[in-house]
Amino acid sequence: MGAIDQIGHVTADLDAAVAMWTSHLGVGPWTVYRNVRLTGDYRGLPADVTIDVALGYRGTVQIELIQPTSDAPSPYRDDDGTLREGVHHLAWVVEDFDTAVALLGAHGLAPVFKAGNSASQVAYFEPAPGVVWELIAGEGMRAMMDAGMAAAAGWDGRDPVTEIDLAA
Template sequence: MSQAKYGPIAQIGMVTDDLDASIARWIATMGVGPWTVFRNVTLKGRFLGRDTEVRMDVGLAYQGDTQVELIHVTNGAVSPYLAADGTPLAGLHHLAWLTDDLDATVAGAELDGLRTVFRAHSPGTRVAYLEAPGEAGILFEFIESGQTRQLIADGIAATRGWDGSNPIHVIDFAQA
């Protein structure tokens, strides 16, 4: 099989306890940028059978054709991003794929033995996080969003032409 079942990995997601410091490190040590930072993102959904509303700040940049996502949770809502005691699950968190049909993709993944732990939505986007037996510490995310494919294409193009200037662009949903 020459191609993965769900296509190429679109995103590598990490949780951080300090988004701004993490972005600064990625720029300084890896030269990754420019970054788009989304402040005050809200995901409403269910985590392990419990309703939740997670607020977070998210940084997105690109390495080649892969989106690098840094997540900083800004509330204490139960979520896959925080340990039971509320501390961030800092470090590598998930790998993500894009899908045009989240329900069908999740159903297929569950038939393959994965277990859904989180389903959520924000305007224009639906996501699901699944865990696989034997793959401790990493989740698999599927993203359904008409806007995400174009966002990734635009981000990849911006990265290819980036000269190091204007490394961070902020979009604050609280101001929108």
């Protein structure tokens, strides 16, 4: 799959997580997307999940902070609905989503969560207990990441957060 593109973390408080990553680790600037909706299936059942997401960069790795904003069953919650806080997944951006999903399928892995929206498609795999891999595809996804890395490389510490509300 190549180099890891993203490390995802689940949090109960996105704003506090962004502040911690900014102040303690110098990660920034961040783009925060509110009201992200992912529609697809989770463990074979229909899934309609809403999350708030913050994206920042450390070198060539995208840091994704995720705060679920719905109680829907999803890979962000345990079976009893408890939030799966902490490091959540490793992800790769792929150009050909279906081929990448099929490649993992050929190695005996099936997606436990496959969903998308108008901007992207995602598939989550659990190759072992406690391990989640994600494939991400979308028009311009690699260019968006390159722009984020460039912004992080030249960031002077001012204006650490840009917010985009997808419900607006």
